[in-house]
Every structure is written in structure tokens, then in C-alpha cells.
Amino acid sequence: MEYRVLGKTGLKVSILGFGGIPIANISEPDAINVVKKAFEVGVNYFHTSPTYGDSAIKIGKALKDVRDECILNVKIFGADRKRTEKGLRKALKMLRTDRIEIVQFRVTKEQFKKSLGENGGFKVLLRAQKEGVVSHIGITDHDPSFLAEAIKTGLFSNVIVPYNYVFREAERELLPLARSLDVGVTAMKPLGRGILVNVSEALNYIWEHNVATAIVGMKNIREVEENAKIGFKPAPLSDDQKKKLRFLAENLLRRYRIENGALIPKEIQK
Numbered sequence: 001m002e003y004r005v006l007g008k009t010g011l012k013v014s015i016l017g018f019g020g021i022p023i024a025n026i027s028e029p030d031a032i033n034v035v036k037k038a039f040e041v042g043v044n045y046f047h048t049s050p051t052y053g054d055s056a057i058k059i060g061k062a063l064k065d066v067r068d069e070c071i072l073n074v075k076i077f078g079a080d081r082k083r084t085e086k087g088l089r090k091a092l093k094m095l096r097t098d099r100i101e102i103v104q105f106r107v108t109k110e111q112f113k114k115s116l117g118e119n120g121g122f123k124v125l126l127r128a129q130k131e132g133v134v135s136h137i138g139i140t141d142h143d144p145s146f147l148a149e150a151i152k153t154g155l156f157s158n159v160i161v162p163y164n165y166v167f168r169e170a171e172r173e174l175l176p177l178a179r180s181l182d183v184g185v186t187a188m189k190p191l192g193r194g195i196l197v198n199v200s201e202a203l204n205y206i207w208e209h210n211v212a213t214a215i216v217g218m219k220n221i222r223e224v225e226e227n228a229k230i231g232f233k234p235a236p237l238s239d240d241q242k243k244k245l246r247f248l249a250e251n252l253l254r255r256y257r258i259e260n261g262a263l264i265p266k267e268i269q270k
């Protein structure tokens, strides 16, 4: 597996990261096997949230014997101080751990200013960082241009953004800016929520831009093994492949609309 430094966190993360949403929908034994397999094949970066059903409980159980070798990335809602405190407490309990390497502060553009104030959640994370419970603070939302504004504050060492070869908004401002500020980038919804089935090209597209890791939602051993194989040998895309992806993206956009980085069939109403 290839590993890359996640910006100024200095953490070396596997380019294939583990997206924690789909395991919420499978049995606990199956989920534990999937997470263990991901670790076995070299994944060291696991993203979850106390808001993803029981995903964090399953990840905590699966990784308990290898905890020191793993980087946990946890999304916590940040608009409101009390909610952030509760989310952080819940995450630690679900993961059965006393520390989290990265907390991803989840706020929208509208909530941002308030979230940094007295009654917002950011101060909760700063305190947790001082106490050694949280090592690094990143930010996440679905709007790449808001994330670009947010990282200009210098408060965040890393960012999670929706990014795939169909939804490329991050390329306009966020990715170059993150590079210049040494803010680590994680791509979420790298397969557009499972619609992009040419997985090798989809992941390689992401990895050849300024992105340290892609957190792919995986819910069976086959997906973990297949994706890990791609992560062992990331390969730049040829000009023909790039042309093909542009063509595929145009076609997909006739049938799907983009919602928060996911591809949703146009016939499904908002």
C-alpha cells in the first residue's frame, strides 16, 4: 500500500482510506471482518462518526488489538458547543478509546462564524487537543468553496471534501490552495456513492491530484481486496483514459445530478 503525508498533521496515511458509512448496514461480525481485512491489507486510516449508526462501535471492536497502528478520523458536528461535547464523548465511548488522532469539524458555511465563538464547538475541540484527547483538527463540509475559505483561517491542518471524477469542483480553488497551505486533503465519496464502478480509474484520478487519501465506503472483503490492489500500485492515467473519464462524466451527468458529491438518479426527486 502506498502512504502519503496528510499535510501538516505529519501523519502518514494509506492512500486507500476506510469510509465508515456502509458497515453500519451489515451485521457486526461481518463488519468486524471487513475492517480487520482492511487493516491487514495496509489501510491505516479509518473514518467514522457517532452519527453513522453503529459504525464506530464496529471499528472500535475490530481495531482494538492494533489501535496504536491506526489513525482514527472522526467527524463531529461543530455548530453548537453542547452538541460537540456530546459527539466527542459518544465517539470515544463507541470507539473504546481515550484519544482520536483527527477530529473533522463538521460545519456549514452558515454555521461557521458561530461555531468558532463562545457557544460553538471549535473551542471544545481546542480544549480536547490541549488535554491530549484529540491530536489534530480538520474541517469538513460538502461545499468545496466554503472549505477553501475555512482553511484560509489557518485553524485546520486537514480537510475532507467530496471529490471524484464527476464532481471536480475541489480542483478549482481548494486543491491548489490546500497544497500551498500544506493542508492535507482527504477525498470523500470517491466513487460517487457506488455509482462509479470503474474503480481503478476513479481512484487513480483522485490520487493524481493533490489528495493524500480517498476514504472509500466498503462493506465486503471483495471490495477491500480489490481496492487495496489498486492502492498497492497507483498509476497515473494516460491521456486516453483522461479523455474517457471526461466522456463518462458528461454521460453520467445526463442521468444523475450531483448532491453533496454523490450521484443521484435524476428521476429521484429532491
Ligand SMILES: NC(=O)c1ccc[n+]([C@@H]2O[C@H](COP(=O)([O-])OP(=O)(O)OC[C@H]3O[C@@H](n4cnc5c(N)ncnc54)[C@H](OP(=O)(O)O)[C@@H]3O)[C@@H](O)[C@H]2O)c1
Pocket: 018, 019, 020, 021, 022, 047, 048, 075, 104, 106, 140, 141, 142, 160, 188, 189, 190, 191, 192, 193, 194, 195, 197, 199, 215, 216, 217, 218, 219, 222, 223, 224, 226, 227
Ligand atoms: N462530511 C464528511 O466528512 C462525510 C460525509 C459523507 C461521507 N463521508 C465518508 O466518506 C465515505 C465514502 O463515501 P460513501 O461511502 O458515501 O461513498 P463511496 O465511497 O463513493 O462509495 C461507496 C460504495 O462504493 C461501492 N464500492 C466500494 N468498493 C467497490 C469496488 N471495488 N467495486 C464496486 N463497488 C465498490 C460500494 O457500493 P455497493 O453497495 O454497491 O457495494 C460502497 O457502498 C463514507 O463511507 C464516510 O466515511 C464523510
